[in-house]
């Protein structure tokens with residue numbers, strides 16, 4: 001029998017969301033202890049709360065440790081240096097996400113068709129995602145915005161390898177440009193599957209042709225089919241390229257130039273030069289984004305799907321290839 005947890009008013013999470021929380025280490029429910037979250041295990045696990053944000057990490061399965069947050073009020077994820085930020089914000093960007101805005105509109109519409117007040121978990125919310133603004137401003141959608149880093153909108157710290165929520169908690173999960181930064185993406189998708197209600201929705205984007213970003217916290221890349229396979233326990237609603245080959249080429253050019261330099265100042269200058277001379281490449285993507293060749297060459301791919309009982313087999317997966325190459329080696 002579940003005993004109701006007392007509600008902690010200093011936590012930034014809504015009462016009905018606090019009731020869905022569970023310990024990321026032992027999966028037991030929480031009782032709240034003044035400034036800490038304490039689970040109901042006979043050997044309770046304690047988690048700190050900093051400025052109303054609970055730090056709910058299972059340190060043994062995370063590259064982050066709780067002390068990073070307590071001691072530094074931040075994570076070891078280093079922001080760009082000031083000089084880099086200043087220089088690169090003055091010039092046109094190389095990034096051009098063509099599909100995200102429309103995809104998030106479709107995602108919100110589908111959610112609201114099923115539920116008047118859907119509850120959504122955003123994983124990776126410390127930076128506002130590309131194209132997500134309209135969804136963030138819909139009052140009928142309840143958002144739980146999480147990350148491994150603090151940010152203006154983040155209400156809790158979690159690691160996607162151990163999502164500290166009960167099974168079947170959410171109507172939707174958004175995981176945009178995150179799965180390349182986790183050490184075990186398949187495990188994280190299992191966790192996403194677990195916390196979604198039956199028939200609930202997921203939206204994911206991951207890079208394919210993009211060089212290392214976020215430094216040491218960058219582990220893997222996915223083809224369109226590789227990304228689809230991660231979500232094989234989901235029925236596909238839509239998928240394809242979100243950023244195209246033009247952006248991929250511009251990034252490659254920028255990183256080719258960056259490979260000659262090291263210091264923050266030189267990196268900043270090279271970025272400015274690369275952007276000024278290559279920003280126009282991204283406009284090809286408006287033409288290329290849905291072309292078959294883009295399934296072999298995109299900068300990133302998206303997948304929108306519905307939690308299902310059926311698992312896509314690997315032989316079926318191969319039939320979903322949409323690129324232009326023959327299968328001969």
Ligand SMILES: [Zn+2]
Pocket residue numbers: 023024025026027028039040041044045
């Ligand atoms: Zn516990």
